[in-house]
Amino acid sequence: MATSVMDPLKGILLAYFMPEKCYDEFFLNFNFLDVPCLKIVLSKALGIGIILGSVMVKLPQVFKLIGAKSAEGLSFNSVLLELFAITGTMAYSIAHSFPFSAWGEALFLMLQTVAIGFLIQHYGGSTIRGLVFIVLYFSLVTLLVSPLTPLSVVTMMQASNMPAIIVGRLIQAGTNYRNGHTGQLSAISVFLLFAGSLARIFTSVQETGDSLMALTYVISSCCNGLIAAQVLYYWNCSPALKKKEE
Structure with a gap:
């Protein structure tokens, strides 16, 4: 029995x-x-938890944009650079046959980030441009994960993730600083991304042993931490309050 x-x-x-x-x-x-086995179980559990969390990590941001019918305070260029980093990680992981638990959240983050990019264009009065962006992006992803793309190209994309993440987050941080608030940036999404990138440092070392992947998540954690710090700093500031003061 x-x-x-x-x-x-x-x-x-x-x-x-x-x-x-x-x-x-x-x-x-x-x-x-047994320490080695405990590390494996912890890494697997964290990886699955991150993937499950990633299904909804950016939904608060999506719903906030839709509810406000505004994308004020969000940088489309920052979204593009974030998509570049997410896509590079996903393509690199698929090419190296890493377990889904080591990178699966990239798939769900990609879909939600594309939705945010479209909404930024839509609420900025460029719906057609937003639709073109979606078509071009998914065409590029299809090409990258296909056998037609050389491994060297995918590896170069992954190596380029670090400057892309840094520049993308600095653009968003600069936008927040100039505005004096974080606009329609969702605090929930920001803090979940920060926590997820921290946990990914451990899981990437444990499950892939790939130093490039691990370093990418270290850089990502630092940059996400910067945005999280700004969210806390500008907590009581809002676009409406800022305009009233001016």
């Missing part, structure tokens, strides 16, 4: 959380303090 109960559980654990040697260590040898 116990075996029949454990069989489906074992299948889930082996598929998503641990290799068979760790399952044996935990459930046959009852060694729950």
